[in-house]
Amino acid sequence: MLMATGTAIWYHKGKPLVPIRWVLLKDPEGNGEPAALLCTDLEMEPTNIIDSFIRRWTIEVTFQEVRTHMGVETQRQCSDKAIARTTPCLLAAFSITALWADKLQRSNRLPLEPTAWYQKKLPTFSDALAAVRSQIWNKNILGTSVIAQISSQWLPFLIGRLARAA
Secondary structure, three states, X not given: OEEEEEEXXXXXXXXXXXXXXXXXXXXXOOOOOOEEEEXXXXXXXXXXXXXXXXXXXXXXXXXXXXXXXXXOOOOOXXXXXXXXXXXXXXXXXXXXXXXXXXXXXXXXXXXXOOOOOOOOOXXXXXXXXHHHHHHHHHHHHOOOHHHHOOOOOOHHHHHHHHHHHO
């Protein structure tokens, strides 16, 4: 990875000038676009700026997954208090799902749903959510009178499909 760094002034009309440290990254083989990283700590080393960006990226991905799959920022409550109570609960549910899925993966019970455009090496949160739903539904649904009538060979397939569709 090729890297250049320096300092500059960030200017925005009507706002005070802000000194920044910039780091420009480029693949020497020309793959992908160059990336510019900015930091207001002028003393921070370029490698620390890159490390901070990498750590931040995992946080951003987590928030995107929570928005997409758990409904954060789409709650229908009318009061700020209700939203303030719901958001931590949704983040907790996300964390519990991720931890449960990690346990399933370590025991080779977290199936990867194939995609048409690439081969997955690791499960996505969609895979994790479907696997956890299947676990919950298998424990709570088996033995009920309606489900008892379904052939045992079809039940895991049906629960797996339902968990993906939910």
